[in-house]
Amino acid sequence: MEVTFKHVTLTYPNGSEVLHDMDFEIPSGQLIALLGPSGGGKSTTLNLISGLLQPTSGDVLFGRENVTKQDALQRGVGMVFQNYALYPHMTVLENIMFPMKMAKMPKAKRRQKAIDLAKLVRVESQISKKPAALSGGQQQRVAIARALAKEPNLLLLDEPLSNLDARLRVEMRQEIRRIQQETGVTTIFVTHDQSEAMHIADQIMVLNDGVIQQFAPAQTLYTDPTNQFVASFIGEPALNLIPAQTLADALPAVFGQAAKSVQTLGIRPEAFALQPTDDPFLQARVEVVQEQHFGREQQVQLRLNDQLLEVTDLGPVLALNRPLMTYIKLPYLYGFDERGKRIYPHFNEVPAYDE
Amino acid sequence: MMNNHKPTLKESLKGWLYVLPLLLIIGVFNLYPIVSSFAMSFFTEYNFFTNEVGALGLNNFTTIFSDPTFHDALENTLIFVVGVVPVEVILSLLIATLLNQIKWLSNLFRTIYFLPFVTSVVAISMVWRWIYNKDAGLLNVLLGWIGINPIDWLNDPHYALLALIILAIWKGLGFNIMLFLVALNNVDQRIYDAAHLDGAKPLQQWWHITVPMISPMTFLVTVNAVIASFKVFDEVYALYGGQPGPAGSAMTLVYYLYRAFYEQNKYGQAAATGVVLFILILLVTLVQMWFSKKHVHY
Structure with missing residues (x-):
């Protein structure tokens, strides 16, 4: 589903403006990275897309529908939290089934669907374990499966790889790419790691000081940056x-x-x-x-x-x-x-x- | 350094020397009284002041088991436990959940609920004696509004135990609410965020997330309440002015023990009552632990 921001501004009650007049359109079915340094506004942007935050002014559109006033539940987004926020007292399968249980899907059907999702994210051998018995990467997979369980319009991931060690990070970023391509769901993830964004995103939105610096495919950001911030933020070793x-x-x-x-x-x-x-x-x-x-x-x-x-x-x-x-x-x-x-x-x- | 070698006698002695002070304290104040009270329950001829044992046997147990007052005490104690524990646990969880929701004046409410815990049982009982008063008591006034005739809470044997249960529930709330508040605060807010996004309504979040997540605390509170309720004594003594209720209608096991020991000087029977109480609490706690294996999520 396309996501469009029209002149979206967010001002905190104390008067500080966090996001300034954001205008962008995220095309459907792509993997998009929100990239920038901490405090740049990327998590804030993600929360505005999810509906966990409401803009001070401007409109948020999903497809042609104006969802500005809807909360996260009404917008039907799937969210993977930074710490995964799995339910520790439920097994992997119960975790994945939970959104479908809340949606009152018949038991046999939600069980079958949860098993399919567990296969998609490759945790089918772990389904009767509790989250604490899983590795960080497996917990991440379960969190993605749970977010996909309600067939979301959008899959949002907040710093999905920051809790993983270096080797798992490389593995999981490929997995996120694979899962996104197999499901075709529009996926937006937040990261401060430019190499992570460069490796898997179809397009990257670079944010700094609450302003979009550039929104373009990864290679374009590298070869044709529009300003000094993007040029020096992208690339390793640095410009x-x-x-x-x-x-x-x-x-x-x-x-x-x-x-x-x-x-x-x-x-x-x-x-x-x-x-x-x-x-x-x-x-x-x-x-x-x-x-x-x-x-x-x-x-x-x-x-x-x-x-x-x-x-x-x-x-x-x-x-x-x-x-x-x-x-x-x-x-x-x-x-x-x-x-x-x-x-x-x-x-x-x-x-x-x-x- | 890895300690693979067998400790020498000298090293062992040194080690025991380190634990000796605490071992002495535990031995004198914990182990010895327990063992000697167990032993005392088998003393059938016994002089408490000279500590001379004339004869041993099971007479103490057969005597109390054939005593109708003991049967009453056992029955009343069981009714008291069943009456107090579930209501106390559920009520304090509900109040803690509500207190956790409000920000405004929450500290004031916490203090108010906690006050009974820091107040002396005797003082509390004085207040409740007034509340329970047949003619001027607050409770009968309130009941009068919904059309219930005045009840003589403190003098009617039918209501004595109920009055005691209400007082005990009220007294136990404060501490349990505080324990539940700690547990509620320890549940990660992000899990609720996730549950909200997964479509769980507040009541569903409470049932599917809160209740299982705080189950270790619920278990602790329940075990604690069961043990405390089996041992109920102060409330009886203070509420009924040193009597086990009107016509002995609020006789509990510990009151029975107290009376046998201090008033009737039947030390062996008092000790036997203590052993029965110990076994009862042990059994119930074992059942609770078996239950918790299935239903408590750590």
């Missing part, structure tokens, strides 16, 4: 941010007329190459300060006009602290104005730049 003066001479050639307003440059760690590439590039003389290998990863620290940059996938480095000619691929170089807004380059003829 290198340097003052525009560092490459002042080259800027007019890259950004044309707009070069004057470029205040900050963002350079992706993989922007540097030792040989010219097919991408448009500009040349820069750097020094290698440090080189480290982590398994197949290479991490290099470069000095570019007194600025230190973290760089990956540079290629074989011969000597440290010696001048070295590198080629910065322009698609990996972003310009931002003083308010962090993206300034787009002109990929015309870029002359070789040498200091």
Whole structure:
């Protein structure tokens, strides 16, 4: 089911505005991540979608229906809480059956459906255990099955993976993806972990300070961020941010007329190459300060006009602290104005730049 | 360091020395009285002051079991337990649930309900003697409004036990409400959020979530109430001014024990009554524990 926010604003009684004039449309049947730092408004947005919170102004639409005034139950959303909130005194099967029991579904039917759901989330061998006897990942699966039991319009997950250890997190994010694709239910989950969002979401909504920074497919966020916040929040290792003066001479050639307003440059760690590439590039003389290998990863620290940059996938480095000619691929170089807004380059003829 | 070697005699002695002080206290004040009261129940000829035992036997038990007053005491105690425990547990759970819902003045109400627990039974009984008064008592005035003729609560043998049960329930409420409030507060709010989203109405949430989630506390409160009710004495003594109710109609096991020991100096029979009470409480508690295995969720 599509979810539409029209000019939604949330102000707390003490007067502080938490969400500012939100406008977006979440398409049906997709897996959507709400991504941002804590306090950015992502959980608040999820609660507004679920109906646990009501907006101060604006409208929330499910499909064509205005659900602004409905509470969570009337909206028919399925919710998976951060701590799963399973009923500790009920078995796994009873947990999954509970919403159907409340909906007065006949006993045999709800039992059959609960077993089907247990199979879907792959806990069918655990159905007679109590939640306390399950691992974190299994509890998560049960919580998802319970949320799906009432055939919700939307499946909402609040920080679904934050209580799991690293290995389980990778496993469960694939599972969430699989379950979403098998059921086709529109799924929205909250996370502060950009790599989690990048790995499984069809589209990611990046939120900061109660404002949508960008809402786009994961790869678009990475290759074409609209502002400095998104560019530096997405990507690991993080984007290198340097003052525009560092490459002042080259800027007019890259950004044309707009070069004057470029205040900050963002350079992706993989922007540097030792040989010219097919991408448009500009040349820069750097020094290698440090080189480290982590398994197949290479991490290099470069000095570019007194600025230190973290760089990956540079290629074989011969000597440290010696001048070295590198080629910065322009698609990996972003310009931002003083308010962090993206300034787009002109990929015309870029002359070789040498200091 | 792992202690795999067998402890030497010296080490064992040292260990026992550490537990000796507490062992002495438990021995003198807990174990010895229990054992000697058990033993005393078999003393058929006994001088309490010189501690001389003339003869042993089961006479004490046969005597009390053939005493109609003992039968009354046993019957009254059982009626009292059955009358007090369920009402007290259910009522205090209901009141605790309601108190947990309100924010306004909740502390004041908690204090009011808790007051009986910190007040002396004697003082409470004075108040209830007034409430139960046939001519000027509050209870008869209230009953009069719904058309019930005045009842002589304190002097009519038919109502003596009921008056006692009402007083005991009222007195026990405060502490049990507090215990239930603790248990209710320990239930994670997010489980209620989940239940609400799963479509459970408040009453269904109470029945499907609250009741099972606080069942360990309900078990504790019930066991505690059963034991306390079997041992009822103070309330009888204070409410009926040192008498076991009008015409002995509120005679309980402990009152019977008290009378045998202090008034009639039948020490062996008093001890035998104590043993019967002990076995009764033990049996009932075992039944409760067996029941809790199935119905209490930890």
